[in-house]
Amino acid sequence: MELQIEDSELVRDYISGDEKALEILINRHNQRITSFIYSKVLDRDVTEDIFQDTFIKVIKTLKRGSYSEEGKFLPWVMRISHNLIIDHFRKNKRMPMFEGSDDFNIFSVIGDDKLNAEKQLIKDQIDTDLRELVEELPDDQKEVLIMRIYKDMSFKEISENTGVSINTALGRMRYALINLRKIIEKNNIVLTN
Amino acid sequence: MEKIYTNYPEKAEFSKVCPKTINFLLSFSQALYEVEYKDLRFETFLN
Numbered sequence: 001m002e003l004q005i006e007d008s009e010l011v012r013d014y015i016s017g018d019e020k021a022l023e024i025l026i027n028r029h030n031q032r033i034t035s036f037i038y039s040k041v042l043d044r045d046v047t048e049d050i051f052q053d054t055f056i057k058v059i060k061t062l063k064r065g066s067y068s069e070e071g072k073f074l075p076w077v078m079r080i081s082h083n084l085i086i087d088h089f090r091k092n093k094r095m096p097m098f099e100g101s102d103d104f105n106i107f108s109v110i111g112d113d114k115l116n117a118e119k120q121l122i123k124d125q126i127d128t129d130l131r132e133l134v135e136e137l138p139d140d141q142k143e144v145l146i147m148r149i150y151k152d153m154s155f156k157e158i159s160e161n162t163g164v165s166i167n168t169a170l171g172r173m174r175y176a177l178i179n180l181r182k183i184i185e186k187n188n189i190v191l192t193n
Numbered sequence: 194m195e196k197i198y199t200n201y202p203e204k205a206e207f208s209k210v211c212p213k214t215i216n217f218l219l220s221f222s223q224a225l226y227e228v229e230y231k232d233l234r235f236e237t238f239l240n
């Protein structure tokens with residue numbers, strides 16, 4: 001018959017520097033504590049985290065020498081993990097963690113701002129088509145439109161660069177847009193993303 | 194026949210943390226060192 005060393009004795013050994021005693025204690029109560037935590041949180045990763053935090057507290061308390069041995073090692077450890085479970089739920093209430101399920105994935109609702117490959121292709125195609133349409137405009141209107149849209153210049157800068165007044169530049173821009181719309185309508189071109 | 198089994202076998206089977214967690218705790222314990230200076234206590238980690 002195998003003789004089982006009492007928890008209290010292992011705790012005493014551990015406090016006096018026997019690291020092996022801790023390993024025995026953890027392995028002895030692993031199943032009980034893990035099942036207890038898991039029954040409350042129902043998440044493997046969270047269980048591992050809480051189990052780890054529980055024993056970190058146990059180790060610190062024992063090394064600090066502030067544990068009073070009353071033959072209740074397991075209830076004490078369970079109480080620590082119970083408190084950590086409560087902390088976990090409190091924290092989750094403040095900052096709810098949303099995880100997708102099999103039916104619903106959060107990433108189908110939120111995504112990054114980057115276009116996917118298909119949308120990028122469509123956008124490139126529209127840009128190319130538009131550039132060709134701009135080429136159809138009279139030179140003075142084309143010049144203003146390119147400076148404003150593609151070179152992002154202000155109307156003041158356009159006026160200085162082309163040697164016309166700001167009002168004239170504004171007028172050319174307006175006519176450029178009107179004419180672009182006319183070309184698009186006339187040729188039944190669909191520009192959409 | 195299949196009805197006697199749980200729909201969530203993964204959840205039902207989880208009863209022990211992985212050895213990695215235990216190894217971490219053992220290493221943590223070995224590295225943790227308490228230093229006392231006058232009335233103060235410091236926690237240090239030895240590598």
